[in-house]
Amino acid sequence: MRQISYAQALNEAMAEEMRKDKNVFLMGEDVGVMGGWLGHTIGLYEEFGAERVIDTPIAESGLANIANGMAMAGKRPILEIQFGDFLGLAFDAVGNQGPKFRYMSGGELKVPAVFRSLQGGGFGAAAQHSQCVEAWFMNLPGLKIAVPTTPYDVKGLLKAAVRDDDPVLFLEHKALLGVKGEVPEEEYIVPLGKAKVVKEGKDVTIIALQNLVYHSIEAAKELEEEGISVEIIDPRTLIPLDSQTIFSSVKKTGKVVIAHEAPKRGGVGGEISAFITENCFESLKAPIKRVAALNIPIPFGIPEKYCLPNKDHIVKAVKELV
Amino acid sequence: MKYSKEQLVKMYEQLQLSRIFEEKLIELVAEGSLPGFYHLAIGQEAVQIGAVSAMDDDDYLVPTHRSHPAVVNRLELDKFFCELLGRYDGYNQGKGWEHVSSVERKVLPASGDLGVGAPLAVGYAWALKMDKKDSVVVCLCGDGASSEGNVHEAMNIAALFKLPIVFLIENNKWAISTPFSKQTAVDKLSKRAAGYGMKGVTIDGNDVLTVRATMDEAIAKARKGEPSVVEAVTYRWKGHFEGDPATYRNADDQKEVEEAMKNCPIKKFKAMLLQENVMTPEDMEAVDKNILQKIEDAIVEARKSPLPTEKQTVDYDAVYATNLGGDLV
Numbered sequence: 177m178r179q180i181s182y183a184q185a186l187n188e189a190m191a192e193e194m195r196k197d198k199n200v201f202l203m204g205e206d207v208g209v210m211g212g213w214l215g216h217t218i219g220l221y222e223e224f225g226a227e228r229v230i231d232t233p234i235a236e237s238g239l240a241n242i243a244n245g246m247a248m249a250g251k252r253p254i255l256e257i258q259f260g261d262f263l264g265l266a267f268d269a270v271g272n273q274g275p276k277f278r279y280m281s282g283g284e285l286k287v288p289a290v291f292r293s294l295q296g297g298g299f300g301a302a303a304q305h306s307q308c309v310e311a312w313f314m315n316l317p318g319l320k321i322a323v324p325t326t327p328y329d330v331k332g333l334l335k336a337a338v339r340d341d342d343p344v345l346f347l348e349h350k351a352l353l354g355v356k357g358e359v360p361e362e363e364y365i366v367p368l369g370k371a372k373v374v375k376e377g378k379d380v381t382i383i384a385l386q387n388l389v390y391h392s393i394e395a396a397k398e399l400e401e402e403g404i405s406v407e408i409i410d411p412r413t414l415i416p417l418d419s420q421t422i423f424s425s426v427k428k429t430g431k432v433v434i435a436h437e438a439p440k441r442g443g444v445g446g447e448i449s450a451f452i453t454e455n456c457f458e459s460l461k462a463p464i465k466r467v468a469a470l471n472i473p474i475p476f477g478i479p480e481k482y483c484l485p486n487k488d489h490i491v492k493a494v495k496e497l498v
Numbered sequence: 499m500k501y502s503k504e505q506l507v508k509m510y511e512q513l514q515l516s517r518i519f520e521e522k523l524i525e526l527v528a529e530g531s532l533p534g535f536y537h538l539a540i541g542q543e544a545v546q547i548g549a550v551s552a553m554d555d556d557d558y559l560v561p562t563h564r565s566h567p568a569v570v571n572r573l574e575l576d577k578f579f580c581e582l583l584g585r586y587d588g589y590n591q592g593k594g595w596e597h598v599s600s601v602e603r604k605v606l607p608a609s610g611d612l613g614v615g616a617p618l619a620v621g622y623a624w625a626l627k628m629d630k631k632d633s634v635v636v637c638l639c640g641d642g643a644s645s646e647g648n649v650h651e652a653m654n655i656a657a658l659f660k661l662p663i664v665f666l667i668e669n670n671k672w673a674i675s676t677p678f679s680k681q682t683a684v685d686k687l688s689k690r691a692a693g694y695g696m697k698g699v700t701i702d703g704n705d706v707l708t709v710r711a712t713m714d715e716a717i718a719k720a721r722k723g724e725p726s727v728v729e730a731v732t733y734r735w736k737g738h739f740e741g742d743p744a745t746y747r748n749a750d751d752q753k754e755v756e757e758a759m760k761n762c763p764i765k766k767f768k769a770m771l772l773q774e775n776v777m778t779p780e781d782m783e784a785v786d787k788n789i790l791q792k793i794e795d796a797i798v799e800a801r802k803s804p805l806p807t808e809k810q811t812v813d814y815d816a817v818y819a820t821n822l823g824g825d826l827v
Contacts, residue, residue, distance in 0.1 A: 227628070233658065238617040238651025245621020248606065251628065273614055277607060279817050281599050282591030285607070286819050318817050341819035369821075419825045451825075 177360055183216040183353040185327035189334035190217070190254060192363070194224055197252060200338055203230040203239065204256030204292075213258055214294070214353055236262050240269030240291060244343070247289040248277060252338055260295025260309040260347060267312065274343040275318025286341045290334070296387060296437055297484050298351030303473035306480065308386070308438040310414055313345055314447060320344045320368055321414040325389045327357040329412055332366030340368060349386040349437075369416035373425070377407035380494050381425040381432045383448060384408060388435040388467070388485060395490040404498055414444055422448070423456050430461035431497040435490055440468035465493040499774065500711065506776050509551050509706055511785055513764050516543040516567030518789050522797070523566070523582075527740045532582060534595060537564040541735035544763035545668045547571065548709020548730070549636055552717055558626075560619035560637040561608045563596055564668070568638065572605050573598070575796040585803035592806050593816075604633075613646025615639060616665065620652045623663040627723070634662045634720045636713075642673025644687050653727070657694040660723035664716045665691075667727065668703065670734035671754075675746035691727035703730030704763040707770075733758035 180188070193200045202220060208231035211218035221229040232239055236257055243255040257263050263270060274287040297306040310323055320342050324330035330348060337344040374389055375396055384392040392408045399406055407425050411417060426432055432452060434445035445466040452464060467490050470483045499506070520540050526532045539546065546568035553559065561569050570578060573589065581588030581598045589600045599607035606622060609615055619637035626633050639649060644667050656663050667687050671678045684690065691698025697719075701712050709730050716726050735758055737744035747755065771777045777785075814821065 233651075233654060235651035235655065237648055238620075238655060241614055241617030241648060242621035242624065242652070242655065245606075245618040245623075246625045247621075248618070249622045249625030251625045268611060268614065269617070272611065273609060273618070277599075278819055280590060280594050280597050281607060282589070282593050283816055284590065284601055285599060288819075320818070369825075416821065417825045 177358040179356045180327055180359050181353065182327045182330050182348070182355050182357070183214065185331035185359050186216055186334060186348060187218065187220065188359075189331040189338075191220060191223065193335055193338040194220070194228060199250060200252045200254065201228040201230065202254045202256065203232055203243070205232055205234055205258055207231065207256050212256070214350065216353060217256075236265035237269055240266035241273055243289045243291070244269060244274040244277070244287055247274070247287040247343070248285050252288050252290075254290045254292055254338060257291060257293040259305050260293045261304045261307050263291075263293055263309055263312065266291070270343070270345060271313050271316040271319060275316055278342070279318060287343045288341045289343045290337045290346050291343065292334075292346045292348065294350040294353075295347045296349040296351050297474055297480050298387070300477040300480055302476040306474040308347070308349075308436065310347055310385070311438050311443045314414065314444055318342070319415060322346045322368060322412065323385050323414060324348060324412065325352065325386050325410050327355065327359050329366055329372070331359055332364055333368065333412060336365045336368050339365070344368070351387055355390075366412065368413045369418055370412065371418035371421035372410045372412055373421065374408040374410050375406070377405040377429070379405045379429060379431065380407070380497055381429045382406050382408045382435060382490065382494070383422060383432065384410060384435040385437070385444070387437055388490070391485070391487040392435060392490055394487040395494065398487070398491055399494055404494060406494060411448075417448070417451070419451060419455070422452065426452055426456045427459045430459050432460070432464045433467060433490060433493045433497065434464065435467040435485060437469055437484060439471050440466050441471050443468050462497050465497060467493050501707070503776055505551070506771060509547060509710070510767065510771060510777065510782070511789070512547045512551060512567075512571045513543050513706065513767060514786055515570055515789050516547060517764055518786065519570045519793060520566055522793050524740055526797075533584065535739040536596070537739050538736045539564045539567050541758055541762065542668060542670055542703070542732040543567045544706035544767070545666070545703040545709055545730040545732050546638070548706045549638070549666050549713045552710050552713035553636055554633070556604065556633045557717065558604045558606060558622060558633060558635045560606045560615045560622070560635060562615060562638050562640055562643065563608055563610075564640060565608060565638050569598065569605060572603050573600060575792055576799050579796045579800035580803045583800045583803075584805060585800055586806050586810065587800075587803035591810065612643040613639070613648040615643075616649040616652035619663055620656045620661060623656065623661040624659060627659075627661055632721060634664065634717050636664050636666060636717070639665060639667050640673070641667060641669040641671065641678055641681060641687060642676070644690075645673075645681055653691070653694045653696065656725045657696045661725055662720045662723060663725045664713065664720050665725070665727045666713070667729045669729055669731045672734045672738075674738040677751070686729060688727050688729040696726050697724070698727035698729065700729040700731060703732035704761055704766065706763060706767050732763070735759060
């Protein structure tokens, strides 16, 4: 099968959905003529023109609410917020407005908007350009959250998100943009709410998000050499969360490590951990371990590595369990 | 006179529906029938009726929390009362309440967060433009909300993309307890329009015909892709919500309230209609009686509608439109 990058897969998903449905369009800062600040929207402006690939002023809050208004009017906007960190500026629109209108209108209104944003470290870009922000949005009814890891998933999940009638916060990891993987030429979608078993194993379950999935794969190789077999699960979406896939793995291994790049305190690891404890307590043979960032603003440059989780942290956590 | 007898009588009816409707809300709040807070526009009716009467049926309204006059004149009374009383037969199954919306009546929801209506309205207007529809969005906003960043971002983008929208700022001189003089250093909010490359005017919001004529022109221009800002100056007679004793108003402020009440927009319009022989006192009395009867009938009907059940309330399909598997809980 052909191999393409995460960025190309993302680009293809948008192009295909825009060709399929005239109500789908892309808007955001520098998504048009420039082709995206990391080149991930190259070619879309040329194909679809300025009315469907819209370069906007810098106004995250206003734009996200504009996307809500467009979606209520029957459009399917994809709004790019350049950095996940900037979602703080659009928090009310993404979390508190769009997700509420279906319920508050008694089902009459829907808000099929996709809020795409690039999150995560790896660029040494300091505390306000490097964060993983999924946990900021976990406490908001009505919103869905996708956290794609592979080129295959970013394409399939984004297509599903565009077709979904609910607002979806779609958080891509910017350190993964260049990662290549198998992506079929044929049409497919990855449904929201289906986790992936990345690797089967029997001793410990690792539930990992995005970049930490790759670190987990590396950790697994090292652990296999010592005779420890890990199972790796990538939830792919946090709302909805595929609890069944997680629970069946936990019932098999009885030991869990949850790994994500956002800080541990208040991170989604706590939520997933509580969910497992509430539902699979009898199967647990040890306390659940979390591998996550330190509670420190991500430092500029090379020292970010002292604060972000990596393969070694995962290996250590697994060894503490077996 | 620029407007026909029929149009003038219609405006009288709309003004009186607004006033009598809100007076009835006061009664319902006093007897404990209405949960939540009610932000009354008594004394400000001319602003919203001037706007609503200038709108076509195909134009969209984005209201605020203080927009009963505009909203009650766009919606059916029975279903609106059902909504306010939290009944299942309301426009939004009793879940919308003061945030009521209706696709059919082209009323978009008033967000609970101030200033948010402006970018929502701009998004809606943008979608209308993309679909080459002829409709305009009239976005209501108070003087208080005009300080929100969202309003600034919305106005800038509306002007930049030439969207079919009119921003009608209803300046009632109070943002809850904060008087206009403590909200901004500008004397006229319409001046801000120039900063976005839009036309802005400030008008007497207590004269319904001035508002109507201004909105006629602003809506016509918006339909051609020229958005603008209209600031209609009025005064908030009551507290922020029904039951707010407004103790923050000092003696000078109280004098302003008394002046505003003397300058009642409905009283003024009535005097003009009588003087110009458009209506007789008997005509007016008949209109008023009819409105009151309709309101009372609507309340009786609304009370027959059931409250949402627990099952209808705790319904995840009402929260999410699509559930493709996985836990949403």
